[in-house]
Amino acid sequence: MALSIAAAIASLKTAGEIANGFLTLRDQAVIQSKVIELQSIILAAQQGAITAQSEQMELVDEIRALRAELDRLAAWSATADRYQLTDLGKGVFAYKPQAETLGSDPDHFACVQCFETGRRSVLQNLGRFNSRERLECQACKSAINVPVA
């Protein structure tokens, strides 16, 4: 964008110099030639300004998207800070909210696989099978079998 703006400014400067030169011209053919040159330079300046405006709009969109991503990451960071990786027994892991951060939420476990990709998904208890409880993530469909104490 800086190049487009610089080109537009340079074109306008040249156009101004040509316009100043009109004051001393008396020959109609020279005046006509200078008018054509001036029109060409004004068109180049307009094109530079249009290009710069287009590039500016792209940058505004990019800033908007980056701010949204920053907000999403800040929200995720606040959520992730509430949880701690917990060993449910025999190397079976899940994320568990720290007790003081539960608020009105019931105690629960969150899927490790989803958590590591920046998403919290509460594990659902599918019941007891062979003295283990089976917890499943509804989002990624991964399941863990937790030894029952």
Ligand SMILES: [Zn+2]
């Ligand atoms: Zn999951």
